[in-house]
Amino acid sequence: MWNPEIESMPREKLRELQLKRLKETVDLAYQNVPHYRQKFDQMGLKPQDVKSLDDLAHLPFTVKTDLRDHYPFGLFAAPLKDIVRVHASSGTTGKPIVVGYTREDISTWAEVMARTIGMVNTTFEDVVQVAYGYGLFTGGLGLHYGAEYMGATVVPMSGGNTKRQIMLMQDFGTTVLCCTPSYALYIAEVFAEIGVPRESLKLRAGLLGAEPWSDAMRREIEEKLKIDAVDIYGLSEVIGPGVASECLCKEGLHICEDHFIPEIIDPETGTVLPPGRPGELVFTTITKKGSPVLRYRTRDITLLIDVPCACGRTHIRMARVMGRSDDMLIIRGVNVFPSQIESVLLSISHTEPHYLIVVDREKALDTLEVWIEVSEDLFRDEIKGLEELERCIHNEIESVLGISVKVKLVEPKTIQRSEGKAKRVVDKRDLPKKQEG
Template sequence: MIYWDQEKECMSRQSLAELQLRRLKETVFRVYAFVPAYRNKMDARGIKPDDIKSLEDIKHLPFTDKQDLRDNYPFGLFAVPMSDVIRIHSSSGTTGKPTVVGYSKRDLDTWSELMARALTSAGATKKSIIQNAYGYGLFTGGLGVHYGAERVGASVIPSSGGNSKRQIMLMQDFGTTLLTCTPSYALFMAEIMEEMGINPTDLKLQSGLFGAEPWSENMRREIELKLGINAFDIYGLSEIIGPGVAIECDCKCGLHIAEDHFIPEIIDPVTEEILPDGSQGELVITTISKEALPIIRYRTRDLTTLNTDACACGRTHARMQKVLGRSDDMVIIRGVNVFPSMVESVLLDIPGVEPHYLLIVDRLGNLDVLEVQVEVSEQIFSDEVRKLEDLGKLITRELESALGVNVKVRLVEPKTIERSEGKAKRVVDRRNI
């Protein structure tokens, strides 16, 4: 088993808890002293920094959400003067004011270390050639991976997203061994390779690190089959630090959260009560080592479970299961919760179906309806109508059984559904609710 920092990744749970408590106390004192928004929230709850005496006391602290960052746009939640901020990232701001995140020099060092851990877990070494097809710029993905790869000592190809044929040429000519991008873009590149007549076995690709969107085990198998690689999941949020918050190990039985830097909780997204280990709910994260933008109890909206049992890899940090979906991406159809990942898992078990789909939700009268557009292979689409009808009926039956709601399935020809170089768009909600 290979680790980037075995001492930290395999420290005892007791030592980890002691470190977390010390860092939590320091963080709470800092935000109370230097961030008026947090001080006001804590005062409203009657909480002072001295009240945090154990890790369990975290439940008394206020939550933070994306709206808090927007309300304090751009730098209102920073805990250091701007002279100490050496990097600024932000979201696209497509739904309002963007969320802005800042980093001190120490924050960037921490981020680089976390990404070095992540890349090492995915097989990276000094001999690796890492093609980084995450977007560079205000999005944290590209630069996060880049600095982690340099910390490992690997060769980095900063290809960014887009220009897929050029991406594949670089893989061929530069001998890429590890690919980083969104899982949907990895599948798209596999599609382009097939069109170009390139066999992935002729490349030097060995592994891939894929994140920034939820993806199922079936999608992992599809990527591994089509690219001939070992595919690993990575998790992160810009508001917390960027990619590198959690990473899969070789066991692939959950993503290890870097608990020496973050305290995870699982809450009921409705009641906001903390749930016990093993319960499915919304992931909440508190940063305990960040300087520029410390975040207390951030509601990620991502739905998952936590497991603190020992992992066969030797790492002791808690594992989160692959994200099922987001509580704010969840579609409710006649009282039933539907996530894109649930649909994806069913579709990828059916032969002849391509890994590209779109959920369209509409309201006819007072009734919600769900249409699932599904791409089928060229061979199936050009087959006789009867076979297409039979496939449509099979998909409808399997989806309705898995989801518990009526579904209208529409089979579409290959390359009909829009491709994305970043996060794939899976849901179109046309209801006025």
């Protein structure tokens, strides 16, 4: 355990700490962020109305479009001179969602990341290979700072370049691998392909997240790589990875409750649901200074587990994410909204094209195909004209999503029309099924 004093803090004491910090955060948001003040004023609320943790349920929700509407820095609670870093994730259209970190936020993040990394008993003696993407995405730098804070030896590989990843894993004696679960499986396949002897590796654990996966996939990864594989969870709107992570009991992810208060709500009505009931996960940050969020609706469907855990940690657990309450897809760890692809197609064809997003998994790696029906406006009598169209759509989508895509031009009526809302996405991957209700 990285921080036993906090991680196994008696719940009563933890709740006291949460209330104190919640009050401070509500006050900070009200004083420094016009958006929150406006919302509170509209609802006739004042920061001092928060007298107990139960009062959280009366506060307004924050949704992704609030963050988008205040692009880029409108929801920052600290002046830019105090912001030392920004990260960004996909918005639903065009502009990304931006979050800012003060120096204090960066240390908070390193602290919660060290707890995450410590879940698999990592110490300063470990070699931690970070194969999450570095950059605006929070994955790479999040893990990086946590492992460095802990004093482990960090190998900042970023994603891709699998054979080189494996070479360094062997040569540096990597013990802990951090990447998406599908990339871990892919690495396992490349191991088998090039015949890496298991004795040449010191790998013992994987911190896998940034996309949904199942227990069946965990078993496959653990068997093929001969490691302990644990699920880690986070989102940049809240802080990035480090929000919650599984201990070696592998029965749910401990939420860093001294920094983030979770709630589960009914996505239709917004009513708070008790532990054990599946619903939409909502987070309130209670220590962040740069981009605090009140009751942020993650759109992830899960449930809370309030039964004490055998590991001794007292922080509440969330089950694996079971699905989404919106249409977001996670492809190779990157958040993708069908609306992002649609807006690219609209800008190219000027009329709404019929399209289909096909997501599949080949050799453990996600593939993204976009099928577009060739209408009369798009049709050219020359091959080079059609190839140019394909290339243009391809480049635009790649630049918006930041991941590669295969564009396929198809004949009219190829894509199934359904009653009412058109079916825009076919996901052939074997992912945890969406929970209904």
